[in-house]
Amino acid sequence: MIRSLFSLAFAVALLLPGVVLAQEQAFANRATELKDRPSFDGRTLSPVPDGTAVKVLSRQGGWTQVDMGGNKGWIRVFHLRFPSTVEQSSGGGALSGLTSIFGFGGGKRGPESSKVATIGIRGLTPEDFQSSSPDPAALKKLQSYRSDRASAERFAKEAKLAPVRIDYAKGS
Amino acid sequence: MNRVFALAVLAAVAVALPVHAQLGNIGNILEFGKKAVEVGTKVQEATKEYSIDEEIALGEGITSGFLGATKLHPDERLQRYVNRVGRWLASQTEKPDLPWTFGVIDTETINAFAMPGGTVIVSHGLVKRLASESELAGVLAHEIAHVLRRHQISAIQSGAWGDVGKSVGAEIIAQKVGRNDVLGLKTQLANFGADLVRDGLFMKPLDRGLEYEADRIGVVIATRGGYDPYGLVAVLTMLATVKPEESGASITFSTHPSPADRIAELEKVVPATLEQYARQPQVDGRFRQAVGMK
Numbered sequence: 001m002i003r004s005l006f007s008l009a010f011a012v013a014l015l016l017p018g019v020v021l022a023q024e025q026a027f028a029n030r031a032t033e034l035k036d037r038p039s040f041d042g043r044t045l046s047p048v049p050d051g052t053a054v055k056v057l058s059r060q061g062g063w064t065q066v067d068m069g070g071n072k073g074w075i076r077v078f079h080l081r082f083p084s085t086v087e088q089s090s091g092g093g094a095l096s097g098l099t100s101i102f103g104f105g106g107g108k109r110g111p112e113s114s115k116v117a118t119i120g121i122r123g124l125t126p127e128d129f130q131s132s133s134p135d136p137a138a139l140k141k142l143q144s145y146r147s148d149r150a151s152a153e154r155f156a157k158e159a160k161l162a163p164v165r166i167d168y169a170k171g172s
Numbered sequence: 173m174n175r176v177f178a179l180a181v182l183a184a185v186a187v188a189l190p191v192h193a194q195l196g197n198i199g200n201i202l203e204f205g206k207k208a209v210e211v212g213t214k215v216q217e218a219t220k221e222y223s224i225d226e227e228i229a230l231g232e233g234i235t236s237g238f239l240g241a242t243k244l245h246p247d248e249r250l251q252r253y254v255n256r257v258g259r260w261l262a263s264q265t266e267k268p269d270l271p272w273t274f275g276v277i278d279t280e281t282i283n284a285f286a287m288p289g290g291t292v293i294v295s296h297g298l299v300k301r302l303a304s305e306s307e308l309a310g311v312l313a314h315e316i317a318h319v320l321r322r323h324q325i326s327a328i329q330s331g332a333w334g335d336v337g338k339s340v341g342a343e344i345i346a347q348k349v350g351r352n353d354v355l356g357l358k359t360q361l362a363n364f365g366a367d368l369v370r371d372g373l374f375m376k377p378l379d380r381g382l383e384y385e386a387d388r389i390g391v392v393i394a395t396r397g398g399y400d401p402y403g404l405v406a407v408l409t410m411l412a413t414v415k416p417e418e419s420g421a422s423i424t425f426s427t428h429p430s431p432a433d434r435i436a437e438l439e440k441v442v443p444a445t446l447e448q449y450a451r452q453p454q455v456d457g458r459f460r461q462a463v464g465m466k
Contacts (some may be wrong), residue, residue: 049252124295129241130367134237135239136238146273146274172392
């Protein structure tokens with residue numbers, strides 16, 4: 001139900017290009033500070049009131065370099081809100097199968113999902129899956145790309161990646 | 173023993189869900205329904221006993237079905253590169269010896285997938301929007317977390333992902349019970365996996381709790397691998413600003429926790445545990461070369 005509403009809202013948003021904001025823009029999501037370098041120890045150049053619009057320049061660690069009305073500096077990445085293409089989350093009550101970053105939407109095969117599916121999708125569609133037959137040759141090919149543990153280790157060393165031992169966060 | 177449990181799982185799955193005539197063999201469902209009721213209460217333990225081999229077999233079937241719907245990206249150098257990053261990350265986990273397999277599919281859709289047993293797929297549309305190896309690591313580590321925690325297996329076994337798989341499950345029970353064949357289980361599981369793909373496995377919305385969990389675990393795995401812990405946060409930031417009409421991502425945006433919500437969830441755990449690793453490398457030069465960026 002909620003999902004259908006979102007699909008609909010989404011479809012509407014697509015018809016109104018003005019809704020989609022420039023990619024580089026972000027807003028302070030709380031009162032924060034503009035630092036002269038990407039560090040808590042950096043000097044504070046200016047206070048940043050909640051809701052301030054900034055232009056994003058780059059990222060380093062947990063910091064985002066921004067241009068705030070001509071004033072360049074660094075703001076904590078978590079202190080910025082990016083103009084989202086979807087303003088709210090869906091309920092997402094049901095367990096998904098396998099999708100992760102994003103799954104294919106329209107869990108129901110109804111009028112709503114087909115509406116979404118017709119909006120300029122390139123690449124994978126639900127219909128691609130519905131009509132798929134297994135491809136064991138492609139599976140074999142995929143598996144031929146595997147790396148073994150030792151070569152992955154050498155690969156990491158080449159980039160000076162040093163493993164560290166840390167636990168998962170509590171509640172994980 | 174495991175076989176018995178697996179059987180119990182499949183039977184329980186068949187019984188837990190509404191029977192749909194469109195796919196299942198009604199006769200078989202009725203025939204084995206009674207048996208399924210007897211074992212249905214054991215589904216919890218049975219879930220835990222699902223063996224690694226069975227998980228891998230199911231995952232291969234799902235992957236095979238998945239690859240029937242899309243194509244691998246032709247750039248083999250890129251494929252091997254992604255496998256090295258992924259294998260390095262997987263080596264930092266509690267299951268370093270799964271047959272970890274990573275792949276890039278040739279679609280401009282922005283997406284990533286995890287299959288049971290250790291297969292992780294990312295779309296080329298996603299890869300080309302990333303800025304560094306640490307961002308790729310963030311994505312892969314998130315998927316690896318889904319595999320580690322068997323999120324897919326529990327979704328399939330719980331039956332919460334949909335009604336269609338139930339009847340497919342019933343078919344498997346029938347064949348399994350009829351033959352009582354050890355090797356046949358693998359084959360049937362693989363077939364089951366391929367059927368799951370056709371029947372909508374990839375179209376179901378995510379449970380946001382599992383997504384948040386995979387995010388939390390993912391940032392830790394990437395950090396363990398020596399990467400900048402903020403790679404995944406950067407990816408989510410990018411996703412928040414993608415214009416769907418440009419990205420082919422509009423389907424994917426309609427059902428899931430928003431990137432902003434996921435970033436907010438990560439803020440609760442990241443600073444405390446990972447801030448001290450913020451200066452670990454992002455590795456952008458090698459990444460650009462591998463994905464063909466100048």
